[in-house]
Amino acid sequence: MRSPLFQQILLCVLVFPVLATSIDDDDFIFHGFRDATTNLSLNSGAEIMQGGLLKLTNNSMRQKGHAFFRLPLRFHANTTISSFSTTFVFAMVPTYPKLGGHGIAFTVSPSKDLPWSLPIQYFGLFNVTDVGSPSNHLFAVELDTIQNTEFGDIDDNHVGVDVNDLRSVDASTVGYYSSSDGFKNLSLVSGEPMQCWIEFDGARKRLNVTLAPLRAPKPRVPLLSSHVDLSDVVLDSAYVGFSSSTGRTTSDHYILGWSFRMNGEAREIDLSKLPALPRRGPKEKPKALTIGLPVILSFVVVAAITGVGFAAHRKVKFAEVFEDWELEYGMHRFAYKELYSATRGFQDRELLGVGGFGRVYKGMLRASNAAIAVKRVPHDSRQDVREFIAETASIGQLRHRHIVRLLGYCRREGELLLVYDYMPNGSLDKLLFDESKTMTLGWKQRLRIIKDVASGLLYLHEECGQVVLHRDIKPSNILLDGEMRARLGDFGLARLYDHGTEPQTTTHVIGTFGYLAPELTKTRKANTATDVFAFGVFVLEVVCGRRPIAPIDESEMGLLLVEWVLLHWMRGTVVETVDANLHGDYAAEEVELVLKLGLLCSHPKADERPKMRQVMRLLDGEMPLPDVSVNRMNASARCKGYDELMVSPDNGPTQYSIDTESLLSGSCC
Template identity: 55%
Template sequence: MPKEITFFCLLMGLSIAGCSSGEDQFVYSGFTDRNLSLDGGARIMPSGLIELTDSMVRQKGHAFHPSPVLFHKSGTVQSFSISFVFAILSIYPESGHGLAFFIAPNKNFSAAFPTQYLGLFNDHTNGDPNSYIFAIELDTVQNYDLHDINDNHVGININSVRSMQSYEAGYYDDKSGIFLNLTLNSHKAMQVWVDYNRETTQINVTMAPLNIAKPVRPLLSTTYNLSTVITNLAYMGFSSSTGTVTGEHYLLAWSFGINSPAPPIEITKLPELPHLGQKAQSKTLKITLPVVIMVVLLGACIITFVLVRRNLRYAELHEDWEVEYGPHRLSYKDLFDATEGFGDKNLLGTGGFGMVYKGVLPVSRLDVAVKRVSHDSKQGIKEFIAEIVSIGHLQHRNLVRLLGYCRRKGELLLVYDYMPNGSLDKYLYGKDGKTTLDWTKRFQIIKGVASGLLYLHEECEKVIIHRDIKASNVLLDDETNGRIGDFGLARLDDHGTIPEATHVVGTIGYLAPELARTGKATPLTDVFAFGVFILEVICGQRPIKLNTEDRQLMLVDWVLEHWHNGSLADTVDIKLQGEYDIDEACLALKLGLLCSHPFTNARPNMRQAMQYLNKELPISEITPNLSFSMLALMQNDDLNPYIILQCPSEMGFGTISTISGGR
């Protein structure tokens, strides 16, 4: 259809039912029988909706306009306008992770990650100027790594999921000028407009509820020359992703115009949104439903007594102060059903703080790990719940996410992401028939744990001290990435504050020597445990080992002795059989020694440790004449350092007679 005819039709108020045949504009008011390109979890539903993602976890989906658009004219991106109608549905107060409109040079997003990357980028392409992707994100998860402002915002993105400009979702009322909030995960359809002006290079993003005309004042406005981002021929589309908490992301309509406003969307012709978690009712169901209701009401009188008795089985402990933590509270019945009654066949393991069971949540079908912990509700449980809920907000690829909790009398249940490959120690020590890990994976796990600790110590709103870093608390996901788990001992402190003294907790062999004197857990006590962890991963040996004389020897002293003797490579796990990068192994071993130094001022912080691992800084040298165990004893005020220095042979090299085992 020629442009003049299309323009004439628009002036006459005629609606365009589908995509116009011209290359400069189109409008979809519903997507029934439309030839869009789809991938991942995306599908066109019989009602005409595009479902980008459903209730599956860690899913991504894309919907593209089938043919590329010629954006450039004389080497400059032309003015364009987009409008679309979307809706996000979730059974949870939170949903993940949102959706985005994008313009990209191609339709291949096979290497993109879901979760916070919205199905557009991965660890390597995020922030790469050669991605040539312009996007508008509708984000429902606050990710501290990406400097998100909250868990309900709109952002303008250039080659990254870190927005160059963002604002909480909402719109400005034309009459009053007051800003009115909108909730992206409201189960309601909303409309978004995106406009780019070629002359001023201005980008405007506006949104409003479905039946309100486009507000005059945009939600976001910035200037950026998109000619440096959008390629001459480029594809347009929508991308969405889910994380550990799911959400259903729908697209109801879409229109586009170059050098003209996007054609109007016919609101009256939009498909209906489905009932959350339910399929559309058939006519037969509508007829039989009243009959079924009558039968249920008649039967209710008979089964009420049975149900009351049954519900007593799932009785929980509630207190008024827990109302503020509502979204993180899960029902005991759901956890009971998820774990098949905490049956032995679902038991994953037993630790010092309780038993852990595998489960599948009944509605979301999310795989979880449920830890049952005994507690005394009179001793700080309110503060403990506050801490675990705060930890539940953390978002980092190297942390096991704490999804929520449940309380019964004398029992606390903590619900985590399920890690299919279990704990790292089973691979290091051959438990459960696990094969060993090669060098590349071990070094990757060390760097991942370092990144997670750096996030806990420096990049969160509060300083989080884990206090129990060790191989058995590092879990491996389906790609064998290391994730820090078991926050049962974690403490939260404000940045810049002095940690309070408390009773010593942790595992023998990983405890920093200053803990015995002060009882104060600090980020540097985590660094000490991380140093021991590095040696454990590389040497394939526990922190406390037996020497040839059946005397207990600290692993750190054994490695230190080999360093002094010039035989550091001999400490690498023999199961690697020489198939490892000797330079990387020696670097990591030296860092392990440096981190586990008995003197706190000799240890690096986690940011410096990451710089060492990334080879951005040269590793410091360590030249003590005594073992680290002897140096640690020198810090005890009750011992005379002169005696130790004069009689090291009598006290033994790195031997321990008073410490045994770990929990």
């Protein structure tokens, strides 16, 4: 029989670790890691310090560190991806102030070793050859302190959502939404501990990432809320943990506490039980404070008196409007002072253009050295700004290679400022029709632009969380990036509705004359088919180099572009409609297919138009063009709808929206 003393010793050995941590296979919490060596798998530079801090990397250059929970977790229930929730407290202490390197990533990985991975910009997750490969089956949320242009980082202080790649599918500058003060910036390399919450809803495929200072309550509005489908990314059996790396600049990367739960909300971390960060050493008091303190104080008093008036002036100059309801939408809000500085005070020399409802300026964010386009949109307080902000926030969640990204906004008295990615090559409209243009687009470029826009429309109609109707597809709303790839911009007339539902009927016909489907005059209801119609007109415009309603020649003055191309199709001379600036440098078969596709998309009957997925397959050569009879595309069906639009008293000669739903109208970059 065991002695009472032996039983007490055994009880202490078994129970003491549980006092520090609570462990289950899919629900665990660590208040420090002093007794977690058997529950964590550490490799590379990761170690548990004497006080219980988990140190992922030290101040050595080009180092990586991994710390994973010891057992793999099951991430699939039947055929669906499971939900999970985690929260952790971390700190990054840079070797040199404000110079981080490179950061920390919460990771769901098929392996807990990752021996092939590299440090520096690869975060200890990937290497040169496998980054971006679907076979990685790796998901991460990165806390990144270095701006890597090869991965499209937005700045050197951001949170990014990574799926098999370090080119984030969504990202935001680090900060949090305070219930009283709106958005407040945070610095990852401040050396101060912060708390992060990551919550994934498997059923809704929704990922929320939230940050806050250590003692602040969890914000109601997440920093990021992204639609992410991990069903085919995360394997059924995977490990959860952290990866970290350094480069030429270094930081000590710490995890102070960690809580995780599968299919439920992670337990709250008790901050009072967390280990303390190492002291960074006392600083010697500068001699100036002891010798010249009276002189310094006198200068301070004078400066304070002088600065009162200046501060009051600046307060008025940079005053913003903020209301509590804006927090509901979680869209990044820029400070007006930041945008004023980025655009050099909105000087005329930074003016990119004037759209239907605002002036657009080029800017350069000083913190990240990122080029932006800022649109200043006047607004009347009587307009429904709240509805506009809600829809703009939804559009701001769109992420696609061929969609101009809305980065955020700012509100002032009497105006809204909308911030976009800057497109250095401007609008397609200028390259097609500006008499002062310095270059002519070749056929291969035009075909690629058409495919890019089709890809962006397919995403809007079928591949994002809601159906997004653009409602104003035309060359002036197609922007070209530095690689001459097309991006669909200006979502001022866009409308969103859930998949499987019907869009609402509108009071006015919304859009631009020449691109409006004939049925809009009767139904007043936009849908994906009306977007396809506008896309068809756009295709003809790009190939022919002609406006949709400009006179063709004296003998055909009354014909619209689509009718003119149709007439040539009937005559068997459709290739003769190609832009003369191409000088015959194209494949006739390709041109004929694209022209006929444009006519098919702009068919007068909505149910005859293809879906955008079919359009993409046709452009990629994956299916043949349907055999469409010319007689079924007679011009009279087109003209009837246009005639009604031209006499409608509601509509102006070009664009038909005059209320809040058109606030973003015009070229955005």
